[in-house]
Each structure stands twice: as C-alpha cells, then as structure tokens.
Amino acid sequence: MPARAFSIVAMTLIGCGTVARSSLVRTGASHAAVATTSVRLCMLSVPEGAEELGLVEAHSGPESTFESIAHEFKAQVAKAGGDVAKVDKIRTKFEMVSNTYTYQCGKSTCVGTNTIEVPTTTWLGHAYRTRSTQ
Amino acid sequence: MRLLPLIVVVTGCVGITKTHHVMTGRPGVPTASLPRIYMQGAAPPDEVQEVAILQATAHPPNADMPHVIEGLQSEGAKLGCTAIVQTQVDQGVSTASATGVCVRPIGSPDRQVPGVGESGAAPSTRRCSAELDPRWANASAIEKKSMMDQCQAPGTAVE
Numbered sequence: 001m002p003a004r005a006f007s008i009v010a011m012t013l014i015g016c017g018t019v020a021r022s023s024l025v026r027t028g029a030s031h032a033a034v035a036t037t038s039v040r041l042c043m044l045s046v047p048e049g050a051e052e053l054g055l056v057e058a059h060s061g062p063e064s065t066f067e068s069i070a071h072e073f074k075a076q077v078a079k080a081g082g083d084v085a086k087v088d089k090i091r092t093k094f095e096m097v098s099n100t101y102t103y104q105c106g107k108s109t110c111v112g113t114n115t116i117e118v119p120t121t122t123w124l125g126h127a128y129r130t131r132s133t134q
Numbered sequence: 135m136r137l138l139p140l141i142v143v144v145t146g147c148v149g150i151t152k153t154h155h156v157m158t159g160r161p162g163v164p165t166a167s168l169p170r171i172y173m174q175g176a177a178p179p180d181e182v183q184e185v186a187i188l189q190a191t192a193h194p195p196n197a198d199m200p201h202v203i204e205g206l207q208s209e210g211a212k213l214g215c216t217a218i219v220q221t222q223v224d225q226g227v228s229t230a231s232a233t234g235v236c237v238r239p240i241g242s243p244d245r246q247v248p249g250v251g252e253s254g255a256a257p258s259t260r261r262c263s264a265e266l267d268p269r270w271a272n273a274s275a276i277e278k279k280s281m282m283d284q285c286q287a288p289g290t291a292v293e
C-alpha cells in the first residue's frame with residue numbers, strides 16, 4: 001500500500017501528463033503532414049466534400065489549459081494531413097487522487113496527505129481534408 | 135501552522151469561476167443580453183455561424199450548474215453570441231465544468247476594430263487583420279492583445 005501511495009504521489013509530483021496529450025487513429029488515406037497553423041477548428045459542421053482521415057482524441061493533464069488541448073487536437077489533425085479539426089464531443093471527468101504537501105512543523109519539515117479532485121477534459125472528433133488541400 | 139497549506143489550497147479556490155474559449159470563427163459585436171442555452175441533443179437555432187468553443191469551470195462555493203452556465207453566457211456575450219449550443223455540464227465533487235459552442239446569426243455584424251486614421255470617422259467595413267491571423271485561435275490573452283496592438287499600428291488593417 002505504501003508503494004502504491006508513493007506511485008500516485010510520484011505521478012502527481014513528477015507531473016506525468018502535465019501537458020495535453022493526444023492520439024490519432026487513421027480511417028482514411030495517408031497524407032503528408034501539414035502545419036498546425038493551417039488547421040481550422042469547428043464543432044457544428046464540416047465543409048461539404050471534405051475527406052475523413054481519422055479519429056482524433058486529445059485530453060488534458062493536470063497543468064494543461066483548454067487552449068493547449070485545442071492546440072494538441074489540431075496538431076493531430078495536422079499530423080494526419082488534414083486541415084479541418086471537427087470536434088464531436090468534449091467531456092470532463094473527475095477523479096479523486098492523493099496529494100502530498102510539506103509544511104514547517106517546528107524546526108523540521110513535515111509531510112501531509114490530502115485528497116484532491118483532478119479533472120480530465122477530453123476532446124473527441126475527426127480529422128478532415130478539404131478539396132483546397134488536395 | 136499545520137493547517138496553513140490546507141487553508142491555502144482551500145482559499146485558493148473559493149468562489150472562482152474561470153472561463154476559456156478557443157475561436158472557431160469571427161467574433162460579433164459584444165452584446166448586453168445573455169446568450170440562450172441549448173443543451174447537448176437539443177436542436178440548435180437555424181442560420182447561425184460558429185464563433186468559439188467555450189469552457190467554464192467553477193470551484194466551491196460556485197461549483198454548480200448555475201455558475202458554470204452563467205460563466206458560459208458571460209463569455210459568449212463578450213464574443214457577440216446569441217446562443218450557446220451543444221452545452222454539456224460535468225459535475226464533480228468540488229468542481230463543475232461546462233462546455234458549449236458559441237454561435238451568432240449568419241449576417242450579423244462582425245466585431246469592428248478601428249482602422250488607421252479612422253478616429254471619429256463613420257463606421258467602416260475595415261476589419262483588423264489580427265483575427266484573420268492563423269495564430270489568433272491559439273493565442274493567449276496577452277498574445278492577442280499584442281496582435282491587436284500591432285493590428286492597429288499603421289499599415290496593418292485590411293479591407
């Protein structure tokens with residue numbers, strides 16, 4: 001149990017996944033990667049005739065921001081060679097994890113433990129390529 | 135003294151509702167009326183264009199649906215949106231989060247930024263190039279301010 005607690009604390013402190021992370025599953029033809037700056041984000045509709053390239057997922061780490069998740073999502077679309085990042089769903093789940101902190105107790109430093117709630121926001125969607133890119 | 139770290143952690147979160155957005159279109163003129171909320175699964179209004187994806191997060195004592203919805207509406211109004219569609223609320227033990235897509239009617243006026251030498255001039259169709267910059271969607275508030283400042287410098291406005 002102490003080892004398990006230590007691993008949870010270590011993951012929290014070391015910051016495993018402190019930045020947004022993402023993944024891609026190709027469902028269409030392979031294309032050369034494009035610049036992330038050329039990727040347009042949308043949530044309601046996809047340009048007519050756009051070709052689907054893959055499924056994209058991006059999720060937050062403890063330190064990441066909403067903007068960094070968006071950037072990560074677009075980066076995966078760019079990697080697939082797409083220029084349209086269609087977001088289908090954004091969900092946030094909450095998890096209670098152990099957290100340690102230190103404080104001064106007399107002349108020494110003491111360690112305390114508490115439980116904190118950590119949100120993880122996940123973006124799910126698709127990478128598309130429009131005719132203008134083809 | 136032993137309680138100090140805990141107090142810092144707790145008070146650091148009191149009553150905060152934070153909002154964020156990433157642009158997916160062009161902002162409209164900020165509005166005083168709050169955008170209407172359409173929950174996920176509800177049919178969105180017709181003839182609208184996307185402006186941004188919004189997120190609001192709230193901590194105690196604001197960690198509830200009313201506060202995150204209020205956060206979305208406040209952020210949406212600043213972007214000139216009349217509705218927030220596909221609104222999703224996720225509730226945790228001590229945190230609440232909501233996301234939605236901020237939309238405005240097709241044909242409604244874009245937010246106007248004064249161009250060069252237009253001080254006191256009649257409204258024009260000139261539009262600042264900053265919001266057309268591909269970096270705009272991912273820029274932080276500070277970066278956007280810098281881009282807008284540059285945009286308002288001589289020779290940077292576009293028709």
